[in-house]
Amino acid sequence: FLGLTLRQTFPPFQNDPLLSTSIAEFWRWRWNREIQSLVIKAAYTPCKKMGLPRMVCLWATFLLSGVVHAYPFLIAGLDYKDAGGAMMYFVCQALFICVEAKLLPILKQTPLAPILVR
Structure with a gap:
């Protein structure tokens, strides 16, 4: 709607999120790309510049x-529990990405790799 009103072309908001083959891919390349670039600039990049490990930067970004x-x-x-639930959702995403990063190399070595890992 905004693009038609302003006669502008905007980059896509999402990049086929249902085609994601991993949690990391979903968040890094496919979901809410504009906001994602803002939180990377606000959290991940400054952490990286401080020399912090990649996983610490990831946790800071999701936090x-x-x-x-x-x-x-x-x-x-609203109730603090609601706010806490929203916060925990994103903190859990960082946890899932870390677990996924450890599990994917192991899963790729199993006979079920063609089914489990793309």
Whole structure:
């Protein structure tokens, strides 16, 4: 709608998220690309410049995303549990990506690799 109104072309908001073959791919390349680039600039890149390990930068990025998603719950006067749930959702995504990074190399070596890993 905005593109038609302003006669502008905007990059796609998403990149076929259902085609993701991993959690990391979903978040890095396919979901909410504009916001994702902002949180990378606000959290991941500064952490990397400080020399922090990649996984610490990842956790910082998802923690920031959790705060950004939890904040509206608090502003709206909703229960802290709701805000905490939003925060935990994104913190868990960082955990899942870390677990996935450890499991994928192992899964690729199993006979079920063609089924489990693409």
